[in-house]
Amino acid sequence: NAGVTQTPKFRILKIGQSMTLQCTQDMNHNYMYWYRQDPGMGLKLIYYSVGAGITDKGEVPNGYNVSRSTTEDFPLRLELAAPSQTSVYFCASRLNYGYTFGSGTRLTVV
């Protein structure tokens, strides 16, 4: 079992560029989440999904979009990168109340 796999691990974007952060899980979990972690701020929920085809906004969704076409994949899209989106991004999945996290993506927008 690979668990939750995130790619890439690091990325530098220029302002205005777009990119997709990939997240894949092989545990057949219905619930999946995207968090961002800013220094000294803990993790905040961006978007979540309760199953294929169902997504909803979290606490800080502005500037992001998600899709969930399969149970396994939950990509996060940044359309027009801004410096405020510089952060570490975590994808997670849940079964009952056991959460599995990916290893994170460090994104820098310059």
Added chain:
Amino acid sequence: AQTVTQSQPEMSVQEAETVTLSCTYDTSESDYYLFWYKQPPSRQMILVIRQEAYKQQNATENRFSVNFQKAAKSFSLKISDSQLGDAAMYFCAYSRYGGSQGNLIFGKGTKLSVKP
């Protein structure tokens, strides 16, 4: 809305000593889960311990134990016999039982240093 507060941005402990990290939370729910996660420099989020609110007995995992005070909405983590490998960020987190989201709500974290 539920909130989680960690009032100690940084803590330090001598190797082999005991340290307690504090966490308080606010919720109107009666059923929920509380967690402590460890985040070493590798950035990986590692579950340390989980407590179910309906269980009065405090959870323990080897050198890690919690003091869960439901009425006071307090959930502290005690690390006994601290080791150099315990140095990391520690996050307290809350998850409501049931509901449509089931997401974790995190505190801001406590950075733990372990002195040899």
